[in-house]
Structures are given as structure tokens and as C-alpha cells.
Amino acid sequence: MNIDKSLLSGSYGMMILSLLKEREKYGYQMINELALRSDDTFKMKEGTLYPILHSMEKQGYVESFEKKTDGGRVRRYYRITKKGLKALEEKKAMWKEYLSKVNAVMEPKPLESRG
């Protein structure tokens, strides 16, 4: 299925922080993990990811450092900060709230069963 890209809006940030909560990762790796775990539903472009990472670093949600591979290639790793962990929890709470409200609109409770 080819999902409307507009649906993605806003959830990419949450997903990236979630990936980084597991362990520190570099950009290209995050793109690949997103594709792998979502069966290619989320094929994030570099032009999407790097600006997000840079902005998150500026906000203090992640910090980055360079690391060399055995082959000599330099990678920029990102690590989630305490502030980023807090932001992730907030984003997840918002996400749940959002889902429940969409559900409430699409499947309204009959009057007699409302709080």
C-alpha cells in the first residue's frame, strides 16, 4: 500500500527519537531501520532526515559525535539526551491522545453511553 505522505506529518520526529532511545545510531542507519521495520512503508529521504536531526540537536533532544568505522569511513552518530527522552514521552502521549480523538470522531458513542 502506498500511504499518503501527509499522514506522516509529525510522527517522524517521534519515530526517530524512539529509534535513538534503543541505542545511539547514525543517519543512514535510521533510514534503513525505518524501512526495514515498516516493510518499506516509511522510506525516509535524506532530505527529510538530516534537517530533522539538525533541528533536534539545536533543541537539545539529541547530541552527535563522529566515529570512524574499521574501513575508515566517518559516521555521525546521534544519542538521545535526557531532554530528548522527555520530549519522546510527551510526543507519545500526544500521539495516543490524537489516535483516541480521531477514533471518537469516526465512531461516536451513542448518547446513552457517554460519560
Place this chain on the structure above:
Amino acid sequence: MNIDKSLLSGSYGMMILSLLKEREKYGYQMINELALRSDDTFKMKEGTLYPILHSMEKQGYVESFEKKTDGGRVRRYYRITKKGLKALEEKKAMWKEYLSKVNAVMEPKPLESRG
């Protein structure tokens, strides 16, 4: 809770078609129902709704007609078409797919339990 507006992206269309599936409605009414059912989480602006309705009409998802109230006020009602019903089903399928993929990214299955 104040939800990131970017999360809304793309789901408004689905919610509007869903409201219209119940019965024909006019614009202002949809705005109010969205707010009521979502406990004011979705406070859609006219500047958002009317362009969406016009575009949906152009796409053939809805058709509209004017109706007079007892008071003499003229309202423009919208009615979902067959094409719109089909579009709604597609949007709902995409929505479910999207939710399940976000979930798969955020809570990856351990290797041994993957299909």
C-alpha cells in the same frame, strides 16, 4: 492536551468524509461536530475546512446544494458520493496500515517472533 497540529495532516479529509457518511451536513456543522466529538481537540478553522470541501467536490467525493432554514438563512449542504464512499474506505485502510507501521517501528518484534 494541545496536540501538534502537524499530526493532523492528512486525517482531516478522512474525518470529514466519515462525518458525511452518517448524513448530509453543512460546513459550520462539521466544524462544531469535530470539536464536540473530540472534546475540543480538533478545532478546525474555516480556512481549513472550506478549501478541503471545495477540493473534494472537484474530485467528485462530495456534492453540494443550498438549503434554507426556517429563519431564512441559506446553508450549503454536502453529501458524500459513491466515489467519496470508496475514497473513505481507502483512506481508512491507509490509516490502519499507517498505525500498524508506526507501531512496528516503535515496538519492534524480537527476531525469534518475526514471520
Place this chain on the structure above:
DNA sequence: TCCTATACATAGATTATCTATGTATAATAT
């Protein structure tokens, strides 16, 4: 040696939504 995958990056386009504003009428309060 050439091609592909890896790796990071930026500029500009696209699109959904918002803010702001405008017009007009009905209902309500003073």
C-alpha cells in the same frame, strides 16, 4: 577501472494547515 552502496548535506518545491480578514444574516441582549 567502473559502478553501486554508503553517508552526509543543502536548496527549492509541494502541500496541509493555520492566521487573518472579509462579507452577510440571525439571534440575543440592552
Place this chain on the structure above:
DNA sequence: ATATTATACATAGATAATCTATGTATAGGA
């Protein structure tokens, strides 16, 4: 009667998230 507020539709321009397109550079395999 008159003023205010809610209703009702509408458009223009701003904002922000993502995309497309492009660039640079290196590693690894054919």
C-alpha cells in the same frame, strides 16, 4: 431600536513538514 454575538461561507497569505533534486565524497565489489 440598537448593539453585540453566533452563525455561515469565503479567500489570501503565512507557516511548517516533507519531498525532489542535486551535490560531494568514500568504500566495496564487479
